[in-house]
Amino acid sequence: MIFGLLTLLCLSGFISPPIALLLGLIIANLSGHPFLEFNNKATNILLQISVIGLGFGMNVNSALTAGKEGFIFTVASIFCTLVLGFFLGKWLRIEKKTSHLISCGTAICGGSAIAAIAPVIKSEEKQTSVALGVIFILNSIALFLFPAIGHWLDLSQQEFGLWCAIAIHDTSSVVGAANKYGPEALQIATTVKLARALWIIPVALITALLFKNKSSNVKIPYFIGLFILAMLMNTYIPQTAIVAPYLVSIAKIGLTITLFLIGAGLNFNVLKAVGLKPLLQGVLLWAFIALAALFSIIYFS
Template identity: 65%
Template sequence: MNTQQTVVPSDFILPVGQNVQKIIFITCIAFCLTPWVSPALTLLAGIGVAQLTGHPYIALNHKATHWLLQLSVIGLGFGMNAHSALQAGKQGFLFTVVSICSTLTFGYFLGRWLKVDAKSSYLISAGTAICGGSAIAAISPVIQAEEKQISVALGCVFILNAVALFLFPVAGHYFNLSQTQFGLWCAIAIHDTSSVVGAAGKYGNQALEIATTVKLARALWIIPVALISTALFKSPSAKIKIPYFIGWFVLAMVANTYLPAVKMVSPVFVAGAKAGLTLTLFLIGAGLSRRVLAAVGVKPLLQGVALWVAISVAALYAVLHWV
């Protein structure tokens, strides 16, 4: 007789069997891929699954979100025009430089004041300054961060990403931001590319194009920040992960702009990319179990919130007065 335990751990609210857990999870994925579901609702569904029944494939979650996000961002490139994207990139360059430098500096002093572990503090600051989980994943091996330090930073960033996805579109309408203003604000103030795209896409197509372009240009700052990190943490032998997918995004954008044959099939790629990003948000939410939330701790979360509020308010003031 098979005596294998089929009940998921007790930290989930509904202790269902593994087969039921998988059925619920796959059903939610199918539901999130329907055209009636918004990015915010998808993320909320993922968080609900994480708390109620759990993620049956949690060991694969990080790798799945990593590849799905990159492929989806490349797909979005097929819906963009290179000329307007270049203009958006130029417009957001100064905002990017100032915000990254100021966020890293403020994060350093804030982390010391709150007595947050140095590497956790640095990862939270880098994730807030550049591009959330991607920056943390790229910089953590460079500074030889431990698993707990990486988990704390990722948990903090993903919690705030979830809040931003709901809050930013509401705030954008409240302040009557234009498509350009909202796209820039999202790219600067929201951590992860997935949440940037989700919030901007809900606001409008022009906001989506500007936000995606500026955010990916911002992501390239992973490289110089990682190089600086090797000196700060004295780890010259560490390898730097270069976000090569951004180059494929640029190629997709150029192909859509100059090749008529590609432009004819571009809507198919864009539709697939948006579906992929929707699924990415669900998987991110499904990874936010109570264990992940509890691992963050009060002080790192305070640092993350303070940094995020500071950059959000400063960026909002900048786009309201100078864009």
């Protein structure tokens, strides 16, 4: 009953994505999620549809400019995070596959990267769950923390969009934080983050070689192509302007529901199952990428 009422509240468009996430966390630990077994699939589908819808509010030329600016940061941050994650895993004596999944989730795009890499390394369900738990916990914190830090440091929308696209793990939290900061931040963050997500492919191929799983298949994030198509339509087909604002509004509501469902899936049992060492690895990697990206953006961009 309460779960249904809160879902309708998210559908109304009257609450922001961070508040939706908070409501999800509360209901997860008070009354529980009545459809928990379907939660992961539902959030993935809703997130992909929402991201495609946001493409109707973006311009190709602006997106290309943002993508070029974020390219060097993306390559450097992914490489450094994966290397640091390897050594942190060794130091903390974390199981190899769990450590690698946490590193990939931090380096590329959170849960999507973990979902893509897990079958490549043939990880067990618990290893995948622990890595996802670490990422989702830190994503929840980032959604509240990053906009506050951005305003405190007086970052421009361009700077904040680039920073959160690099330093926040999951696309859902990146879009949620950037949307809260401003429309320009949202456009830059979404474009850079989705360009970053394409690095799942080379990282998965390298992972297959390192773990000697040459027969493993790599999952390509096809929805990114539909996001680009939506941008092209919005930029070059004038008639799209009639429906584009409505599609963007629906996409933002979809994002709000997505974050509510993510929060509703983070109950105490999930938090307890993560364990201290994997969480510490995730926090240290996150602190590294967040601080390094922020320093680079402020002093070199």
